[in-house]
Amino acid sequence: MSVQTTTHLNFRGTARAALEHYRDVFGGQLQVFTYADAHRTGEGAVADEVVWGQVESPAGLRVMAFDVPPQRAYDAGRDAVFVSVRGDDADEITRYFEGLADGGVVREALAPSGFSPWYGMVTDRFGVTWVLDVAVAYEG
Structure with a gap:
């Protein structure tokens, strides 16, 4: 069995912009799956926000992100990660x-x-x- 860890970042409405920025910085492929793509907009989520996204660079860096839906509490904290x-x-x-x-x-x-x-x-x-x-x- 093989295991990998990937940093998964949580945002409120800016996950796509963040992932696009990380793709620009690190290079690689951007993948974005929205709440609409997942048919999960009935939960109050914003249709075009990110339910799952990832950038994977040619050098091996991988970072994932999603937009916390409005009905869920969200606090970015201070230096939590x-x-x-x-x-x-x-x-x-x-x-x-x-x-x-x-x-x-x-x-x-x-x-x-x-x-x-x-x-x-x-x-x-x-x-x-x-x-x-x-x-x-x-x-x-």
């Missing part, structure tokens, strides 16, 4: 960081850190906080 993106190419990490920072807030500029030669933190325009770094091998 960080999405971590690790790679082995500083130029690629820099490109992702800059794309996510467009319209967002840089919380920690890309720079060397004690655990990585290149690390930064950014909250994108949709309120999602991303930590990006160049991975290094740990001995221990």
